[in-house]
Amino acid sequence: MNNYNLRDKILSEIRAGRVHMTPRAVYALQIVALAAIVGAILTTTVFIVNFIFFSIRISSYESLLWFGPNGFLTFLYLFPWPLAIADGALVVLLQWLLRKFRFGYLLPVLYIVAAVILGAGVLGFILDRATTVNDRLFEGRERLPPPLHQLYDGARHLPPEQGVCRCEILSVKENVLVAKDTHNTARILTIVLPHASQYATTSGLHAGDIVFVAGREKDGLIEAFGVRREPPRD
C-alpha cells in the first residue's frame, strides 16, 4: 500500500509538471564546459612548467647544478618557487576536476597527480628546448598582454646581491678574473676564485669568454664557488 502511495505521489508530481527532466543538452554542455576548463588548466599548467624551464635556461641557473653543494643550494634559493607553487595548485584543482569523470575517480589520486606533473614536465621541457616559442615571446615581450608581459620581462632573473652573474671576461690573472656583466655592461666585477676547486678554475678561460659565476658578492667583488664557460648569446 505504502509502495503504491509513493509511486502514485511521484507520478502525480511528474504529471503535474512540478518536476522536469533536465534536458540531455544541459548535461552535454556541462561535460563540454568541464572538458574545456580541464583543457585550459592543463594548458596553463604545461605553459607554466615550460616558462620555469625557460626562466632557468635564460638565467643560466642550470650552471649552478655543476657547482657542488653550494651551487645546488643557490639553485634552490633562486628557483622560481611562486610559479611552481601556482602550478602545484593548478594540478590539485585539475585532479579535483578530473574526479568528475569515471576514469578520474577510479584512479588513485597520486597516480593522477604524478601523471599530470610528469606529462606537464615533459611537454614543458620539449616546448622550451625543442621550439623557439619562448625565445620569440621573450624578444617581443614589450608587445605581450599582461600577465605575459610581466612574466617574460622578469624571466631573466640574476640578482646581483646573490653573487650570480653572466659575465664577459676582460682579463685573467692567476685566480682573479675581471669581467663585465653582460646584462649591465657598466657593472665591472672582480671575481676571486678559490685556489683549489673543481667547480671554479681559471684554467682554459680567456679574455672575451662568457662565463656564469656564482659566489658571494661584496662591493663589486665576488668570491666565487663556481665558474662555468657558457656559449655566447644575445
Added chain:
Amino acid sequence: MEIEALSDEAIVQAVQRGDTAQFGSIVDRYEQRLKRYGKKFLSGDENIEDIVQDIFLATFSAIQSFDTGSRFSPWIYRIAHNAFVNALRKGKYRPLTIDLDTLVAYAVYEDPQERERDIAEMRRFIDAGLSKLSLKYREVLLLHYFEEMSYKDIADILKVPIGTVGVRLRRAKEALHAVIGNYHEQL
C-alpha cells in the same frame, strides 16, 4: 513484453524517450531497497520517507544524464548516497578533505564465493555495531553486505578507486571487530 521482464536500463531508456509513466516501475523496484539502505545508513530520526521521495524526484530530474550503456543500480544508489550523506550532515560544517586511502592503489581480492552463511553472520554483526562506526566504514559495509553490491559498483557509488573499496571494507571489519568484540570467535 512484460514490464517485470525488462531490465532497469530498458525502463530508464523508455522514460528518457518520454514514457514517464514507466518511472513508476523504477519506484517500485527501488523504494524498499533505498528505504532499507537509508534506515541503516542514518539510524536516526531523519524522515526516510521524505528523503527517499526526494531521491526519486532527483533521479527523474537527472535521468537524461544516465548512460543506458552502464548499470542503473549504482547510479541511483549514488544519488541516494549523496542524499543520505546530506541529511546526515545537515547544517554541519563540511571541511574540504582528502581521504588518504584514495591516494595510492591497493591490491584487492573480491571473493565471489563468499558463502551465504558468512554474509548472514556479517549482517548480524554489522547490525550490532554499525552505529558505532564512522561514516566511511558504515557505507561500504552496508553496500556490500546488505545491498549486495560488488566492489566495482561500490567504487562507482562512492567515487573512489576499486582498491580503496577493498581496503575500507577490510578496515571496516577490523573496526567492527574492535567495537563489538571478537566476532571471528563468535563465528
